[in-house]
Amino acid sequence: MLILGIDTTCDDTAAGVVEDGHNVHSNVIASQHVAHERFGGIVPVIAAREHTKNISYIVHAALDEAGVTFQDLDAVAVSHHQGLLLSLVVGVSAAKSIALACDIPLVGIHHLEGHIYSNLMGRDGELAFPFLCLTVAGGHTLLLKIEDHGQYTLLGHTRDDAAGEVFDKVARQLGLGYPGGPAVERLAAEGNPKAYTFPRPLINQPHFEFSFSGLKTAVLQTIENEPNANKADLCASFQQAVIDVLVTKTMRVARAHELDCIALAGGVALNMPLRKQLESAATKQGYRTFAPPLKLCMDNGAMVAGAGYFLYQHRGKDALTIEAKANAPLGESGLRYRPATKYR
Amino acid sequence: MSILLIDTSGAYSTVAVAQDGDLLGFGTLKGRPAARIHEQIRTLLPPVGITLPDVDTIGVITGPGSWTGLNIGVTAAKTLALVLKKPLIPIATLDALVAPHSWTQGPVCAIMNAGRGRYYSASYASNGQGQLDLQSGHLTVSGIEALMESLLLEEGTPLVVEYGSTFGELVSHCAGAICHKSQVRLWPDGIVAAALQSTPLHREKIMSLTPTYLQATLAERNANL
Numbered sequence A: 001m002l003i004l005g006i007d008t009t010c011d012d013t014a015a016g017v018v019e020d021g022h023n024v025h026s027n028v029i030a031s032q033h034v035a036h037e038r039f040g041g042i043v044p045v046i047a048a049r050e051h052t053k054n055i056s057y058i059v060h061a062a063l064d065e066a067g068v069t070f071q072d073l074d075a076v077a078v079s080h081h082q083g084l085l086l087s088l089v090v091g092v093s094a095a096k097s098i099a100l101a102c103d104i105p106l107v108g109i110h111h112l113e114g115h116i117y118s119n120l121m122g123r124d125g126e127l128a129f130p131f132l133c134l135t136v137a138g139g140h141t142l143l144l145k146i147e148d149h150g151q152y153t154l155l156g157h158t159r160d161d162a163a164g165e166v167f168d169k170v171a172r173q174l175g176l177g178y179p180g181g182p183a184v185e186r187l188a189a190e191g192n193p194k195a196y197t198f199p200r201p202l203i204n205q206p207h208f209e210f211s212f213s214g215l216k217t218a219v220l221q222t223i224e225n226e227p228n229a230n231k232a233d234l235c236a237s238f239q240q241a242v243i244d245v246l247v248t249k250t251m252r253v254a255r256a257h258e259l260d261c262i263a264l265a266g267g268v269a270l271n272m273p274l275r276k277q278l279e280s281a282a283t284k285q286g287y288r289t290f291a292p293p294l295k296l297c298m299d300n301g302a303m304v305a306g307a308g309y310f311l312y313q314h315r316g317k318d319a320l321t322i323e324a325k326a327n328a329p330l331g332e333s334g335l336r337y338r339p340a341t342k343y344r
Numbered sequence B: 001m002s003i004l005l006i007d008t009s010g011a012y013s014t015v016a017v018a019q020d021g022d023l024l025g026f027g028t029l030k031g032r033p034a035a036r037i038h039e040q041i042r043t044l045l046p047p048v049g050i051t052l053p054d055v056d057t058i059g060v061i062t063g064p065g066s067w068t069g070l071n072i073g074v075t076a077a078k079t080l081a082l083v084l085k086k087p088l089i090p091i092a093t094l095d096a097l098v099a100p101h102s103w104t105q106g107p108v109c110a111i112m113n114a115g116r117g118r119y120y121s122a123s124y125a126s127n128g129q130g131q132l133d134l135q136s137g138h139l140t141v142s143g144i145e146a147l148m149e150s151l152l153l154e155e156g157t158p159l160v161v162e163y164g165s166t167f168g169e170l171v172s173h174c175a176g177a178i179c180h181k182s183q184v185r186l187w188p189d190g191i192v193a194a195a196l197q198s199t200p201l202h203r204e205k206i207m208s209l210t211p212t213y214l215q216a217t218l219a220e221r222n223a224n225l
Helices: A033-037 A044-066 A085-102 A111-117 A163-173 A180-188 A213-225 A231-256 A272-285 A301-315 B034-044 B067-084 B093-101 B144-151 B167-172 B189-197 B203-207 B218-222
Strands: A002-007 A012-019 A023-031 A075-081 A106-110 A131-136 A141-148 A151-157 A261-265 A288-290 B002-007 B012-019 B022-030 B057-063 B088-092 B106-115 B118-126 B132-142 B158-162 B178-182
Touching: A002 A044, A002 A085, A002 A111, A002 A301, A012 A044, A012 A301, A023 A044, A023 A301, A033 A044, A044 A085, A044 B067, A044 B203, A044 B218, A075 A085, A075 A111, A075 A301, A085 A106, A085 B034, A085 B067, A106 A111, A106 A301, A111 A131, A111 A141, A111 A261, A111 A301, A131 A231, A141 A231, A151 A231, A163 A180, A163 A213, A163 A231, A180 A231, A180 A272, A213 A231, A231 A272, A261 A272, A272 A288, B002 B034, B002 B067, B002 B189, B012 B034, B012 B189, B022 B034, B022 B189, B034 B067, B057 B067, B057 B093, B057 B189, B067 B088, B067 B203, B088 B093, B088 B189, B093 B106, B093 B118, B093 B132, B093 B158, B093 B178, B093 B189, B118 B144, B158 B167, B167 B178
Parallel strands: A002 A075, A075 A106, A131 A261, A261 A288, B002 B057, B057 B088, B106 B158, B158 B178
Antiparallel strands: A002 A012, A012 A023, A131 A141, A141 A151, B002 B012, B012 B022, B106 B118, B118 B132
C-alpha cells in the first residue's frame, strides 16, 4: 500500500511516500528558516504563506523522487492535529484535494503520532507494544506509554517550555541561528559540560513532569552576564543539563511502569549525546532503546505516511470534513496534555 | 466547457459549477467553513451530472480577502488542477465583485473592505458588453475620504461595493456615484463571468500560484520590510 504523507505542522513543508508503513521511497522537506530568520522566530502567518507557495513543489518532488504518480497512490495521510493552525490548514487542504481527485482514502493523523510511529517504521515486529516513548521536540516534551495502535497513556509532560524550544532560544541568544538544536550540539562537542552548573529542574521529584523555563532563564542570564563566556562550554553545560533531566525521568518512569523498551522521538532525538546517554542508562538496567533514523526525527512527511498506514489499517479512513486543530487530544481515548508554551 | 469554481476569500465559502458561462449549481456556507469546501465539491457535482474528471477547468478566487481562507482555497484549487491535469483560472476578488455590473459602457469601480479601516479598490473601463479592462488597482488605502479622493470619480460612475457591515458607511461617502451592492458572496454569477475573462494557467504557473495577499503581515510592517 503506497501512501503519500504531508506535514505542514509548523515551519517545514514536508511530503514523503512510504510503502506499507515501512519502506520509505521519498522524504522531501522545504525549510522556511530563511523566511523567519529576520524576525527571530516563527511568524505563523508567514509560515502559512510559505506553505501555500511550496506545497505543490514539495508534493511533486516527493512523488518524483519515489518514481510514482498521483494515480499510483493508495491513500493520502496528513497531520491535521497539533501545531500552528494557519500552517496545518494548508497541508490538510492539499491532502483533501488529492483524496478527492484520486478517489483514495484520506487519513488524518495527530502530528505526535507521526513522531511515535517513526519508531515502528522499518522495524517489523522488533518493537512491540507496550513501549515507552520519550517524544521531545520544539513543540512538545512528553513521556507516553504506547499501549497499542492509537492507544496512548500520558505518563509525563512539560509544565512550560518544550526542550527543543529551549535549544532554539539558547542558540538564538548566542547568535547560532535556527534551528538551535544542531547548532548547540555542534558547539557543545568542543566544550566542557561541567564548566557551568545549570539547574536540572524537577530532577529529584518523584513525578514525571518536566519544566525547562527555569533552566532557559538561567542559561540566558549567564549569557547576558558573561558576554565573554566560552560559548562551547555554555552549550555543553546547557545540553548536559537537559539530557540529565530527560534521561533520569525517562529511566524512572520506565522502572515505575515496568516498560523495558524505550523509544525516542521528535526533533531532539537527533541529538547524539542524548541518544547515547539514554541508551547507556537503559542498557545498565537491561532495557532496550530505539530511535528513528535521523531523517525521520525532524518534522517530515514520511513519518506521517508511516503513521497513516498503521492507523488506516487500524481504524479506516477519515471523511473529507476533518478539520485542522492546533491543540488536539491524542489517540482514541482523547488524551489531553498541556501543550508546550510555544503552542499556547 | 465546464468549470469548477472555488471562493474562500470572504465570510462565505462557495463552490460553483458552470457550463459555457451558465451557472449549473453552487453551494455556500457561512462562517469560517473553508475546511468544508472539498465536501461541498463532492456533494455539488453528482446532482448536476458532472464528475470531477469531466470538469474542463478549475477556477479560484485568488484575493484579496481572508488570509487563511485564501491559503486553503488556492491550495485546494491548485492541487485539484495538478492532480486532474486541468488548467487553473485565477480570479481577482474585485473582478468578480464588479463583473455582474459591467453591462453599461464607461467607467466602473469596485470596493471591498480590507479591515482595520482600509479598503481595496479597482477602477475598470467597461465596453458595455461584459468586457472589463482594469484601469488601476489600489492595493490598500487608509480611510474612506482618502479612498474617494484616489478614485477620482466622475459624476454618475457606478460603484460596486461588497455588501457587508461597512456598506452603509461607504455609500454615505459616495455622493454622486451610483452604488450597487455586490452579492457575489451569495450568488456566484460574478465569479463565473470573471472566470470567462481571465487567462488560464498551466502546470508551471499553477505550481507557483499564491494568493494575492496585498497587505503585508503585521510582523513585516513592524519590521518595515
